[in-house]
Amino acid sequence: xxxxxxxxxxxxxxxxxxxxxxxxxxxxxxxxxxxxxxxxxxxxxxxxxxxxxxxxxxxxxxxxxxxxxxxxxxxxxxxxxxxxxxxxxxxxxxxxxxxxxxxxxxxxxxxxxxxxxxxxxxxxxxxxxxxxxxxxxxxxxxxxxxxxxxxxxxxxxxxxxxxxxxxxxxxxxxxxxxxxxxxxxxxxxxxxxxxxxxxxxxxxxxxxxxxxxxxxxxxxxxxxxxxxxxxxxxxxxxxxxxxxxxxxxxxxxxxxxxxxxxxxxxxxxxxxxxxxxxxxxxxxxxxxxxxxxxxxxxxxxxxxxxxxxxxxxxxxxxxxxxxxxxxxxxxxxxxxxxxxxxxxxxxxx
Numbered sequence: 001x002x003x004x005x006x007x008x009x010x011x012x013x014x015x016x017x018x019x020x021x022x023x024x025x026x027x028x029x030x031x032x033x034x035x036x037x038x039x040x041x042x043x044x045x046x047x048x049x050x051x052x053x054x055x056x057x058x059x060x061x062x063x064x065x066x067x068x069x070x071x072x073x074x075x076x077x078x079x080x081x082x083x084x085x086x087x088x089x090x091x092x093x094x095x096x097x098x099x100x101x102x103x104x105x106x107x108x109x110x111x112x113x114x115x116x117x118x119x120x121x122x123x124x125x126x127x128x129x130x131x132x133x134x135x136x137x138x139x140x141x142x143x144x145x146x147x148x149x150x151x152x153x154x155x156x157x158x159x160x161x162x163x164x165x166x167x168x169x170x171x172x173x174x175x176x177x178x179x180x181x182x183x184x185x186x187x188x189x190x191x192x193x194x195x196x197x198x199x200x201x202x203x204x205x206x207x208x209x210x211x212x213x214x215x216x217x218x219x220x221x222x223x224x225x226x227x228x229x230x231x232x233x234x235x236x237x238x239x240x241x242x243x244x245x246x247x248x249x250x251x252x253x254x255x256x257x258x259x260x261x262x263x264x265x266x267x268x269x270x271x272x273x274x275x276x277x278x279x280x281x282x283x284x285x286x287x288x289x290x291x292x293x294x295x296x297x298x299x300x301x302x303x304x305x306x307x308x309x310x311x312x313x314x315x316x317x318x319x320x321x322x323x324x325x326x327x328x329x330x331x332x333x334x335x336x337x338x339x340x341x342x343x344x345x346x347x348x349x
Contacts, residue, residue, distance in 0.1 A: 004226055004228045005228060005337060007251070007254065007333065007335060007337070008030055009030060010104045010126070010129070010229060011103050012030055013275070014028050014029055014082065014100050015041075015097065015100075015274055015275065016097075016098050017097055018094055020087050020092060020094030022087050024084065025079065025084045026082045027079070027081045029082040030081065031102075031104045032079060032080050032082075033103060033104060034106065035050070035105065035131060036051070036083055037101040037102075038050075038075065038090070038091050038098060039100075039285055040098050040292070041096075041097045041293040044290050044291055048060075048074060049062060051219065052105065052107065052108075052109065052131065053122060054159070054219060057071055057076060059074055059075070060159070062288065063181055063290050064181060065162045065163055065181055067158065067160055067162060068157075068159045074086060074088040074091050099272070103127075103129055104127065104129075105129055105130060105131050106123055107122075108122060109122050110146075112132075112145075114146075114201050115142035115143040117136075117137060120134070123146035125149075126226070127226055128229070129147075129222070129224075130147050130151075131222075132144075132220040134220070135218070136211070136213045136215065137214055138206040139214075140193050140204070140205055140212075141206060142201040142203050143201055143203075143204060143220070147199070150197055150199050150224065151222040151224050152224055153170070153222075153232050154168050154202060154221060155167050155220065156191075156219070157218065157219050157220075158218055160216040161209065161213070163209045164180075164181050165181050166178075166179065166208075168192055168202070169329050171232075172186040174195055175189065175194050176189055177191050177192075178259060178329075183264055183267055183268075183288060184264050185263050185264045186262070190208065191204065191205055191208045191210055192204065192205065202220070227337070229333065230331075230334065231249040231332045234327065234330070235330065236327060236328070237323045237324055239324025241312050244301075244312075245322055246307060246308075246309045247308050247309070248307040249306065249332050250337065251307075251332075251334035251337045252303060252304065252337075253308050253334060254303075255271070255273070256271055256301070256308055256331065257287070257331045258320070258330045259329055259330075260327065262326060262327040265317050266319050266326070267288060267320050268286060268288055269284050269285075269320045269321055270287060279299075279302040280298070280302060281300050281301040282295050283295045284300060284320075286316070291316075294315065296312070296315060298312045299311045300321060301321070305336075
């Protein structure tokens with residue numbers, strides 16, 4: 001994959017204020033999103049997640065185990081420069097502030113026969129991102145992801161029945177999983193049949209309702225490293241609130257999500273450069289709970305020209321991001337590459 005010099009052509013964050021109307025068009029994304037994650041910031045509401053394969057008004061929530069469901073007037077269209085929301089309280093309550101994280105896949109879907117299960121995919125090989133839909137068989141199987149390179153992380157959700165969101169990461173290994181909807185540590189799991197993904201497929205164990213039950217429908221979001229755009233890795237916290245742990249990405253981050261993996265109780269934590277446009281970054285959202293945005297007024301992170309630095313271990317858990325000796329994984333997407341040809345230097349904030 002070549003370096004991406006304009007990351008906001010593939011990922012972007014937009015903020016808006018709900019107006020309670022049945023057709024509130026949100027613009028400024030810069031592209032038609034294929035994966036859309038909406039969270040009300042100013043009050044308690046579930047995270048609402050949409051994608052081009054499942055379609056408009058069909059939501060999943062990262063903070064629940066629920067199957068996907070059609071919620072009328074929640075997100076009514078994917079548009080050329082954003083999306084439109086209806087009058088649902090989680091996406092467009094009058095006067096409430098909202099964040100939307102947007103990823104571009106291909107704006108289309110295609111059949112993929114690389115695996116033993118035929119999948120439906122929307123793939124952007126330039127940005128290393130694919131959305132994958134498949135139906136479980138109850139047996140060990142492979143599923144084509146379409147990336148053409150090996151994913152570092154993928155997130156799988158059962159659309160048919162109530163099951164946790166199961167997360168594979170190369171950092172925790174093919175014999176383990178994380179759960180997006182919990183604060184659990186990484187745990188032993190047969191979900192991936194102890195088989196690492198390849199450049200064409202990932203492996204699932206049909207004995208698990210989380211990833212492969214017979215006749216159940218699934219959605220997976222798959223990510224690979226791309227220079228200047230995305231990085232997925234791990235770090236060890238140092239517990240220092242004045243000289244925290246530095247993580248090199250090779251770009252100025254626009255969005256990061258981190259999770260402690262070696263002990264339970266730490267929340268998945270999301271920070272971005274739009275809700276917190278200047279260092280110090282104090283605003284956080286937590287994918288496993290429906291709580292409003294938390295702002296502890298402390299320095300939780302700095303987004304730097306070549307990575308990020310983590311300081312405060314913020315509530316609601318004391319070890320979300322930088323506990324001394326804690327092991328963490330992270331997902332990061334870029335605002336600007338450190339070196340590129342877009343004439344926008346990656347300067348410190």
